[in-house]
Amino acid sequence: MTDLPPGLSALADRYDVLLCDVWGVIHNGVESFPEACQALVEWRTRHGPVILISNSPRPSEHVVEQLDRLGVPREAWSAFVTSGDATRTLLAARAPGPAWIVGPDRDMPLYDGLGLETAGPEDAAFVAVTGMVDDENEVPDDYRDRLAIAAERGLTLICANPDRVVQRGSRLIYCGGSLADLYEVLGGEVLMAGKPYKAIYDLALAEAEALKGGPVDRTRVLCIGDGVITDVKGAHDQGLACLFIAKGIHGEHAVGPDGRLDPARVEGLLAAERVGATHAMADLVW
Missing domain, CATH: 3.40.50.1000 (HAD superfamily/HAD-like)
Known part of the structure; x- marks a missing residue:
């Protein structure tokens, strides 16, 4: 016990x-x-x-x-x-990409100095996720169609935040891990370095x-x-x-x-x- x-x-x-x-x-x-x-x-x-x-x-x-x-x-x-901190090693190994980057502007310091180029899911070499662009209003299913394109192309998704949800005041907000879960359901490969x-x-x-x-x-x-x-x-x-x-x-x-x-x-x-x-x-x- x-x-x-x-x-x-x-x-x-x-x-x-x-x-x-x-x-x-x-x-x-x-x-x-x-x-x-x-x-x-x-x-x-x-x-x-x-x-x-x-x-x-x-x-x-x-x-x-x-x-x-x-x-x-x-x-x-x-x-x-x-x-x-732990994820930057995974990202650096895939530079210059290009990467389809999914997440809010506040998370962009993750990519500083890595020399990554960017593209959409149709042209990217891998997917990099920190969370939803607008986590106050969006849910994982809002990304289903675009994630399906990446999964069908066999792209690896690197998720920098394995949390599924987090408290923000009295509310629960979806995090990057919820998108990673959906990507695996769609048949995609996910890599994570956090807890x-x-x-x-x-x-x-x-x-x-x-x-x-x-x-x-x-x-x-x-x-x-x-x-x-x-x-x-x-x-x-x-x-x-x-x-x-x-x-x-x-x-x-x-x-x-x-x-x-x-x-x-x-x-x-x-x-x-x-x-x-x-x-x-x-x-x-x-």
Whole structure:
């Protein structure tokens, strides 16, 4: 059974390094979560490094400004690794393309300096997806016909954000992973480097080793996240301990009518994806 600690402080003697998810754990895209941020500040002050590990499709230096704007204190984290950082290697190997690029303008820093040319699905050599162009109003099926053209041509789709949905305030917004799922349904091949895939964990652990000045004991690394098929599965596949934050994107399936964490619902949610979490909490608190 998943352990249910009252707060992060109860785990302080078991782990040295945190790999912490961002969206859904320390902010919701509109505001930061003060108690979660303070928990990370306390951990970093008292115990060790906190590596933020996000499925944002932008390189990490372009996401720090968003964290500052949302009120996430710099004291809450030691280093930051994104899916965008890990994905740039996949994109660079396919330059100059051309690539059919799908995503909003805010994600364009992902392609800076890679020398990629662009084309539509009829002429591209591969597809690069960060999300929907207008994620406030579009849904994956709006892209079905164009994705079908690329799939029929046998193009590989590189998805820089494996998340299927994310919280934006009180709403759930479709992300790049939902387009990747549709592409696979259409018969296309998909490559991803963010969570739950190995590449982003290798980057995060390398950051931890640099901060600690030596090797990191993987048995003393704790991953924190609210996504079962990204954060929990990623930790599970990498053999790392995981603290599942259950009131994130899965909140309605993990809490009872009283708004409190329901252990049976948590176990059912994890079992449905054939993964396990070492620990679970409703929200990240100290």
